[in-house]
Amino acid sequence: MEELQGALQAGGLTVSNFPDKGRSLVTTRDFYPGEVIISQEPYVCVPNNSRCDGCFTDTNLKKCSACQVVCYCGSVCQKLDWKLHRLECQALSKLDKERRKSVTPTIRLMVKLYLRRKLQNEKVISVTATDNYNLVEALVSHMLDIDEKQLVLYAQMANLVNLILQLPEISIKEIAENFSKVFIILLS
Ligand SMILES: [Zn+2]
Ligand SMILES: [Zn+2]
Known part of the structure; x- marks a missing residue:
């Protein structure tokens, strides 16, 4: 967090608690009118429907020939995404056809989140003050504020993510908490 504060201070920003x-x-x-205050790439992102996973365009799409789940507009976007999609592609390809159909964009988002963390841990993808998993970790999950129905849904989704990832170091509880973090942002 100290590193983050340093990076933010250079841009005239700081994190405070109220x-x-x-x-x-x-x-x-x-700040002047029209001045950009902050610009930040998302930690991970997934298009909601048939769009390129790299640039989100909806034209000239081709499905990844291996997993048949993810679309790209061409080889430029596919190559830029390959470090992460290579792992996702392997994981998705292991699922049977029926299961693969149940992989929604929300499920993919969580899968990509953990795969990106893994690649940053292994230094395959670089880590910076504003691009690291600690910032995801620091988000509030609000697990105590959600009703039981929602908890069951998160647990079911976490189960599927766990099945896709096959990473023993990650617990279903942790994945469910991350769903809660992500959905609070979507709903607020
Ligand atoms: Zn593209
Ligand atoms: Zn693929």
Whole structure:
């Protein structure tokens, strides 16, 4: 977090805690109208329907010939995504056809999140102050605020993610908590 504060301070921003709002990003200097305050690549992202996994265009799409799940508009996007998709592709290809159909964008998002963490741990993908799993870890899961029906849904989704990943170091509970983190952002 200290590294993050350093990176933010250079851009006139800081993370502060407020009793009524919780953790917040605040400015430490004035900004001009139209000035970009912050620009950040998502840790992971997945298009909602048939779009290129790299640039999100919906034209000229071709399915990855190995997994038949992920689409690309061409070899440029496919190559840029290959470090991560190589692992995802292997995992998806092991599933039988019926199971593969149940892999929704939300499931893929969680699978990619853990695969990206793995690649950053192994230094295959570089880690920076604003691009690391600790920032995902620091998000609040609000597990105590959600009802039982929602918890059951997260547990079911976490089960599928666990089955796809086959990584013994990750627990279903941890995956369910991450779903809760991600959905709180989507719904708030
Ligand atoms: Zn593309
Ligand atoms: Zn593939």
